[in-house]
Amino acid sequence: MKQFPICALFGCYVLLVLTQLSCADTKSPKWAATSVEEASPDFQIQGEYSGILGEGSDDPLKYGVQVIALGEGAFQAVGYPGGLPGDGWNQEKKVTVDSKKNGTVISFQSEDGRGDLEDGKITIFDAEGNKVGVLNKVERKSPTLGKQAPEGATVLFDSNQAEKTVKNFKNGRITEDGLLKEGVTSNKTFKDGHLHLEFQLPFMPQARGQGRSNSGCYVLGRYEVQILDSFGLEGKDNECGGIYKLGAPSVNMCLPPLAWQTYDIDFQSAKYDTDGNKTAKARITVKHNGVTVQDDREIDEPTPGGTNKDEAMAGPLFLQDHSNPVRFRNIWVIEK
Incomplete structure (x- = not known):
């Protein structure tokens, strides 16, 4: 058996420890938690009330x-x-306030009043300091979460049969708990149909903008429905539910990171006559967590970064790798 110098072994050990510390640096914008167990205590406070x-x-x-x-x-x-x-917001007025944890209470102060967050609830006071109500933490779920593929559908990925269905993708990779990783392209191609997709955004509290849980669902390999942790953001075309560079979602339905979310997408390819002339543009309807955020939107041209630009061809499902650990499960397509 070959003997290694003790200094070499110690050097490898130090390198391993430094690598692990770097990966676990919760102050880094690239740090990401893919489970509740990995997330920082701030994760338990974040959410909807x-x-x-x-x-x-x-x-x-x-x-x-x-x-x-x-x-x-x-x-x-x-x-x-x-x-x-x-769930009732009229998409007009909203109030945005920053704060920092002070002991066990986080106080959000605005000109309209104050909200004190503690023990899973927010107590609201008016501008004069009178208590006017209590908001409790809620966990919303998409009405189509866990929806099973109907008869005749093409199952692209099923986390209950991960080892088998991951083979439906080029570069298909799965986690230890059977979830599909980002950066895959389906072997099968489609023209018109309905896509059901479930995805989970990692918790990346230090990241901002396009660096926060970024991926993309490229329908037909060429039209990107953005995937991003845009929880609480404005709802732009480069945020969750947007058609990248083409159209913002009608409402930002992004749930907090680590919650499972759904896209239900009806898609129709561009149409051409026998001479190769385009007679109709591609169209997409997107429901994000059960709410229509893109309603039969015409698509003028393919999104950059896809797998193909030829709109006359059938295309695959492409789930973009943007260096963030976005996870997927329960993916199926009904062809029309």
């Missing part, structure tokens, strides 16, 4: 708040009069 302000009065108001973890005990709260997005 909902309740009634002025309950029992002549003018009660349903109110929702999304609390976003920004790393190192910092948070941002976005308040929605009428209720959370997709």
